[in-house]
Every structure is written in structure tokens, then in C-alpha cells.
Amino acid sequence: MSILYNTEATLAERVDECLSDDFKHNAIKTAQEVFYKKRGELVEEMGEGWQQLRMHAMEVRNHVTENLDYYVKQFAQNAEKNGCIMHYAPTGDDALWEVLDIFEQHNACYAVKSKSMMTEEVGLNEILEEAGIKITETDCAENILQTAESKPSHIVVPALHFNRSAIADIYREKRGYDGTDVPEEITHFLRKILREEFLEAEVGIRGCNFAVAETGSVTLVTNEGNGRMVDTFPKVQIVFVGIDRIVPDLDALDTMMALLPRSAVGAKMTAYFSLDSGPRGAGEVDGPEEVHIVLMDNGRHELANSEFSDMLRCMRCGACLNICPVYRHITGHGYGSIYPGPMGLVLTPGLVGYDDIDNMVYACSLCGACTEHCPVSIPIHDLVRQHRINIVDQGKNHKIEVPIFKALGLFWSNMPIYMAGMTLGAPIMELLAHDGALDADSTWIPVVKNWTSTRDFDILSKSRFRTWFKEHKEEQAKNAEGGEQ
Amino acid sequence: MALGNKTLDDLINPISKQLGNAKVADHVDMPEWEFKAQRVTDGKSHDELVSMFEDEAEKIHISVAHCKAADLAACLAKIVGAGVPETGEPCTVVYAADERFRAAGLADALAAESLVTKATEWDETAGEACIEAARVATYGITYATAGIAETATIAQPTCPTCGRAISLLPLCHIAVVDAAAIVPTMGEVMADLAKEEKLPSQVCFISGPSATADIELVRVEGVHGPMYVNYVIVE
Ligand code: SF4
Numbered sequence: 043m044s045i046l047y048n049t050e051a052t053l054a055e056r057v058d059e060c061l062s063d064d065f066k067h068n069a070i071k072t073a074q075e076v077f078y079k080k081r082g083e084l085v086e087e088m089g090e091g092w093q094q095l096r097m098h099a100m101e102v103r104n105h106v107t108e109n110l111d112y113y114v115k116q117f118a119q120n121a122e123k124n125g126c127i128m129h130y131a132p133t134g135d136d137a138l139w140e141v142l143d144i145f146e147q148h149n150a151c152y153a154v155k156s157k158s159m160m161t162e163e164v165g166l167n168e169i170l171e172e173a174g175i176k177i178t179e180t181d182c183a184e185n186i187l188q189t190a191e192s193k194p195s196h197i198v199v200p201a202l203h204f205n206r207s208a209i210a211d212i213y214r215e216k217r218g219y220d221g222t223d224v225p226e227e228i229t230h231f232l233r234k235i236l237r238e239e240f241l242e243a244e245v246g247i248r249g250c251n252f253a254v255a256e257t258g259s260v261t262l263v264t265n266e267g268n269g270r271m272v273d274t275f276p277k278v279q280i281v282f283v284g285i286d287r288i289v290p291d292l293d294a295l296d297t298m299m300a301l302l303p304r305s306a307v308g309a310k311m312t313a314y315f316s317l318d319s320g321p322r323g324a325g326e327v328d329g330p331e332e333v334h335i336v337l338m339d340n341g342r343h344e345l346a347n348s349e350f351s352d353m354l355r356c357m358r359c360g361a362c363l364n365i366c367p368v369y370r371h372i373t374g375h376g377y378g379s380i381y382p383g384p385m386g387l388v389l390t391p392g393l394v395g396y397d398d399i400d401n402m403v404y405a406c407s408l409c410g411a412c413t414e415h416c417p418v419s420i421p422i423h424d425l426v427r428q429h430r431i432n433i434v435d436q437g438k439n440h441k442i443e444v445p446i447f448k449a450l451g452l453f454w455s456n457m458p459i460y461m462a463g464m465t466l467g468a469p470i471m472e473l474l475a476h477d478g479a480l481d482a483d484s485t486w487i488p489v490v491k492n493w494t495s496t497r498d499f500d501i502l503s504k505s506r507f508r509t510w511f512k513e514h515k516e517e518q519a520k521n522a523e524g525g526e527q
Numbered sequence: 528m529a530l531g532n533k534t535l536d537d538l539i540n541p542i543s544k545q546l547g548n549a550k551v552a553d554h555v556d557m558p559e560w561e562f563k564a565q566r567v568t569d570g571k572s573h574d575e576l577v578s579m580f581e582d583e584a585e586k587i588h589i590s591v592a593h594c595k596a597a598d599l600a601a602c603l604a605k606i607v608g609a610g611v612p613e614t615g616e617p618c619t620v621v622y623a624a625d626e627r628f629r630a631a632g633l634a635d636a637l638a639a640e641s642l643v644t645k646a647t648e649w650d651e652t653a654g655e656a657c658i659e660a661a662r663v664a665t666y667g668i669t670y671a672t673a674g675i676a677e678t679a680t681i682a683q684p685t686c687p688t689c690g691r692a693i694s695l696l697p698l699c700h701i702a703v704v705d706a707a708a709i710v711p712t713m714g715e716v717m718a719d720l721a722k723e724e725k726l727p728s729q730v731c732f733i734s735g736p737s738a739t740a741d742i743e744l745v746r747v748e749g750v751h752g753p754m755y756v757n758y759v760i761v762e
Pocket of ligand 1: 362363416
């Protein structure tokens with residue numbers, strides 16, 4: 043399972059590491075601002091239509107989820123009718139097995155790949171490399187990550203954590219690049235070296251943004267054109283399709299495509315969007331001769347008909363990441379999952395369970411900005427909260443929480459103890475305070491230091507609000523009486 | 528359970544079980560949708576749609592030219608006759624084996640351009656040679672089946688006379704589209720496709736030059752596909 047990574051570090055350690063990398067979180071912040079602004083302009087231009095589109099997309103996706111077995115079957119049968127070779131993968135390991143089998147059948151040892159989260163999810167690259175198969179990532183950012191042996195920090199622009207000179211250096215060292223640090227020059231170098239690889243590769247591997255049940259078609263959205271290269275030149279093509287990618291028909295596809303690029307990058311449409319229905323036809327010179335579709339579940343069906351079924355609507359646009367205040371600071375690397383940000387907080391435990399995720403689901407302030415921006419109206423922050431509830435219900439929370447909350451419960455529900463605590467609190471805090479607040483000097487006190495190491499903590503007031511309010515009311519009444527005289 | 532070789536039932540049964548279905552339904556009716564989205568193109572006249580198509584094209588760095596059907600060859604020859612963009616060096620061209628290009632006399636018009644050193648018509652019998660021609664070509668010319676006003680997108684199906692490589696490998700892609708084929712949104716194109724018995728192996732929706740912002744969010748045009756895109760709208 044490769045959904046989680048960097049699991050040796052705790053959430054706190056990963057977060058610390060990301061917070062200390064100013065370039066990284068500033069890069070994410072800039073990306074958030076750019077995408078947010080562009081998206082906002084487009085949404086505004088659509089007026090009321092935007093909300094209607096969202097609602098329509100929601101009803102369509104819900105309909106598919108409610109009849110998921112039917113639509114999975116319909117898609118599979120129609121894709122087969124189009125001439126695709128179907129492979130069914132209830133688990134990620136089944137998918138890997140099928141892919142290795144295809145390579146073996148063709149005696150192939152060289153593949154190009156266009157970005158696909160599903161292949162990351164199953165750890166495809168590692169397995170293929172182990173089997174002696176060369177696999178090249180062809181999306182610019184993914185190629186940078188592969189060459190640098192790094193992980194994505196954003197799902198749409200995954201290599202933002204490297205600056206231009208770091209990227210130029212990576213290619214100087216590994217691919218003999220001898221140009222400047224200018225992004226344009228580096229990109230054109232990539233165009234040159236990757237083009238050779240596209241034309242030579244035996245197998246093309248790609249993902250699928252939406253699969254159309256009625257026509258058995260798969261689709262791919264890219265800006266760079268690497269997806270098109272992958273599905274034009276290699277003779278054998280492998281398409282990874284998640285069972286949660288299905289839309290019923292072409293009309294629904296149009297609705298999704300009106301939402302996806304706008305939500306993802308603030309563009310009305312991406313440079314390329316291809317609708318693929320089977321291998322090349324008679325008389326066609328390019329396009330794959332053989333199309334293999336790996337239709338994969340890998341834990342998704344358990345989300346259907348559960349408290350997390352809303353998540354099956356997700357189109358992986360990244361809009362929730364682009365608005366999230368936590369993501370802005372801890373970046374994609376803080377979460378330790380290939381699915382980061384708000385969507386990742388819901389999806390990751392949904393797919394891998396609660397045992398190995400550290401306290402990831404607490405990396406959320408429950409502000410709800412994600413929910414408001416989600417193009418398919420997933421109540422993301424409610425689902426994050428639901429994970430927390432489940433973790434506590436299943437006794438998988440930190441063992442110390444139970445006695446702490448018991449003690450706090452006792453404190454708050456017992457009037458004499460509460461009153462004593464409140465009365466004693468103020469003078470004790472005063473002893474430790476400077477200028478009416480606990481500041482960084484109080485970091486020797488456990489628990490308190492988590493707050494005071496970065497900000498001040500005002501001391502308790504000596505009088506209680508209720509006492510003040512009572513006096514205030516009395517005073518008002520007195521003044522009113524005075525007024526009548 | 529052993530790995531691999533799973534059947535469709537192996538995949539579907541757990542889903543049915545999760546949904547509480549004893550078996551997969553034979554048929555599911557599409558519900559009456561409650562919401563129907565209005566689009567920015569609603570209520571626009573055809574002329575307005577054409578100008579929206581042009582405006583949107585400009586925003587995403589596509590050059591637009593107009594011509595009458597009779598002047599199509601001349602219009603295309605003029606664009607490629609300028610040679611390689613920016614440098615003005617001699618160039619080569621690959622174009623779809625489309626009846627409309629033949630009728631317009633495109634081959635002769637291209638041959639008359641001094642800066643065009645070679646023009647290749649896509650030929651399904653030539654196999655890999657076509658792809659090689661596209662790989663080295665400066666210009667690839669295709670005839671799109673539709674233009675989408677909302678997003679300045681063209682729809683380009685793959686067929687024996689028009690391979691995928693023509694709009695992908697050359698430095699510049701020129702897409703010809705009939706003004707009459709400009710529709711409001713992708714929805715209309717999808718509705719037309721839905722009527723087809725069998726869909727083409729690929730319908731590619733193209734909106735502008737290939738681009739990336741992967742390095743420090745700086746937009747760079749010309750990544751794996753064309754660096755320049757031109758539309759020629761035929762009245
Ligand atoms: S949860 Fe919503 S906003 Fe987030 S990636 Fe999925 S569809 Fe986009």
C-alpha cells in the first residue's frame with residue numbers, strides 16, 4: 043500500500059519540517075492565491091448557474107453511487123464492446139498483478155506514464171522498476187519529482203516545493219542539462235528529452251478523470267499534452283480507472299467538465315480533454331493498438347452506503363486544498379498521504395483505515411471553507427469530524443485522552459470544584475504573567491507551552507462574567523429608575 | 528484469494544453487497560434531474576456565439592483568422608507561408624486528407640509558397656511515415672468538427688484521414704472550423720456524439736497551446752504539444 047508515506051515521522055514532526063521550509067509553504071500560499079483568484083472570477087461570471095451546476099453534479103454523482111454496481115457493470119461491458127481488454131482489480135495488488143501480466147505478455151520493458159493518482163495509490167512505479175521495467179513520468183512536475191526522487195506537495199502542481207534553480211540543478215546532474223534556470227528553457231529541455239521517450243516506449247500508462255458508463259469511454263484532462271502523447275504513440279495502452287470515476291452518460295460528462303477545470307486551476311477548460319473509446323480503428327495510423335482497462339476498487343466500495351458515501355462524488359479537483367488554511371502552512375508533505383488536504387483527510391482513512399494514519403484527521407480546523415468550495419458539495423469538514431468521532435468510538439484515540447476528558451468533565455460539572463478552580467486560577471496565573479498575559483517565558487509549563495511558545499495567553503479575569511452581568515443589570519435598573527424621577 | 532485473474536463478478540459482488548443489493552439491477556432509469564444549470568451562453572444568437580468563440584480564443588492565446596469557403600486554401604497558405612513563427616525560417620506542413628482541403632486546392636496553394644519546403648497529406652497507407660512527417664512538421668492542419676463558444680474549444684475526432692499526430696506533434700496547430708459548426712457549450716457536441724452508433728476511437732477537445740505552470744507557477748507554452756494554435760473560421 044503506498045497511500046501513506048514518511049510514516050516513520052509523526053504528524054507533528056512532518057508539520058514541523060514543513061513549517062521550517064519557508065520556500066515550500068510560500069510556494070503553496072502563492073498557488074492557493076493564484077488558483078483561488080482565477081476560480082473566483084470564473085464562478086462569479088457564471089452567476090446563479092454555478093450553484094445549479096454544483097447541485098446538478100451532486101445529484102448525478104449520487105445517483106451513480108446509489109447504483110454503483112450497475113454502473114460499474116455497464117461501463118465494463120461497454121468498454122469491452124469498444125474493443126478494450128478489461129482487467130478487474132478488487133484490490134491494488136490485483137491491479138499490479140494484471141499490469142505485470144500485460145508487460146510479460148508483450149515482453150515489454152519500457153513505459154511512459156501520464157500522471158495518475160491511482161497508480162501512485164498502488165505503488166506501480168516501484169513494482170515495475172523492481173521487475174526491471176523502465177517507467178518514465180511525463181507530466182513536467184511528475185518528471186521533476188521522479189528525477190529528484192521526491193513526493194508531490196500539491197495534487198495539481200506537485201513539484202511546487204522546488205524552486206527553478208533546484209530544478210535546473212536536478213536536470214544538470216541527472217540528464218546533462220546545460221541551460222539556464224529560466225522555467226521556459228527547462229520546460230523546452232523536457233519537451234525535447236521526453237519526446238524521444240514517448241516515441242520509443244512500448245506501453246503507455248495513464249489514468250482517467252471520468253469514465254462514461256453508457257459509451258464505455260475513458261477521458262483524460264491535461265494541459266501539457268503528455269496525456270495525448272501517451273495515448274497516441276505506444277502500441278499498448280493501460281488505463282487505470284477507479285470505480286468512483288464513473289458518470290452515466292455524455293451529458294453528465296459535460297456537467298463534470300464545466301466544473302473540473304474551473305475548480306482545479308481556475309480555467310474554463312484545459313488545453314486538452316480527450317474522450318477515448320477503444321483502440322485505434324481500421325485505417326488509423328496512430329493511437330494504441332491494444333487498450334487494457336484496469337478497473338480498480340481498492341477499498342472504495344466500502345465508502346458506498348456508509349457515512350462517507352458523499353466522498354465518492356470527489357473529482358480530485360484540488361479546490362479544497364487551494365482554500366485550506368491548514369494545507370497552506372503544512373503543505374502536501376505534512377499529511378504523509380498521497381491524498382493531502384481536506385479531501386485527503388477524508389479519503390485516506392476511508393481507504394486505509396484508522397490504524398496507521400497517526401492523528402492526521404486532526405490537521406483541520408473544521409472551518410468549512412473546503413465544503414463551501416467543493417464543486418460537488420461534499421460536506422468535507424463534517425466528514426473529517428465524523429472520522430474523529432469514529433476514532434474515539436473505536437477506542438483508537440490517544441490513551442491519555444480518556445482520563446483527561448474524564449477529569450475535565452468532572453471539573454466542569456461540579457460547581458464547587460469549578461468555582462474553586464476559577465477563583466484560584468487568576469492569582470496563580472498572575473504570578474507567572476508579564477503585562478497581564480502568559481508569554482514565551484512560560485514555556486516550561488507542559489501543555490501551556492504549546493500555546494505560549496508562539497502567542498500570549500491572557501490571564502483569567504478575577505471577576506466572573508455572570509457576576510459582572512448581574513451587577514451590570516442592577517446598575518442599569520438603578521439608572522432607569524433614576525431616569526424616571 | 529489468489530492474485531489477478533479476477534472476474535467482473537469478483538469486482539461487483541462486494542459493491543452489490545455493500546449497497547444491500549441481492550443482484551445487479553438489469554436496468555436503472557435515469558431520474559428526472561432536479562437541477563438544470565444555466566450557462567453563460569444561454570440566449571445568445573449564433574453571431575454572438577461566434578464572437579464569444581473568438582474572444583475566448585484570444586484570451587487563451589489562439590490566433591484567429593476568418594475566410595470564405597472559396598478562400599480557404601489562400602488563407603491557410605498565407606499563415607504557413609510566413610514560415611516558422613518568430614524566426615521566419617522555411618517550414619514543412621502536414622495536413623489531414625480531408626475532402627474539403629482537396630476541394631479548396633490546398634496542395635497547390637501550399638506548393639506555391641516559397642517558404643514551405645514540404646507539404647504532406649496524411650495518408651493512412653503510409654503508416655509510420657505520416658507520423659514522421661508530423662514529427663518534423665512546423666504546421667499541422669486539421670478540420671475540426673465543432674467549435675465551442677463558451678471555452679474556445681475545438682472538437683477533433685481521430686479517423687483514417689486525420690491522425691492524432693497532426694494536431695499534436697507539429698510546432699503549430701491550425702484548426703479549421705466552420706462558423707456554422709460553432710455551438711454554445713460542450714453539451715451540444717456531447718449530444719451529437721451520443722447519437723452516433725459507435726464513437727470515434729478518440730475525440731480530442733483542444734483549447735489552446737500545450738502549456739504548463741509546473742515550475743514556480745510560471746506559464747510556459749509549448750510543452751509536449753504545439754506551442755502555437757491558430758483557428759481559421761470558415762464563413
Ligand atoms: S473534495 Fe471536492 S473540492 Fe476536494 S478535490 Fe474532491 S471534488 Fe475537489
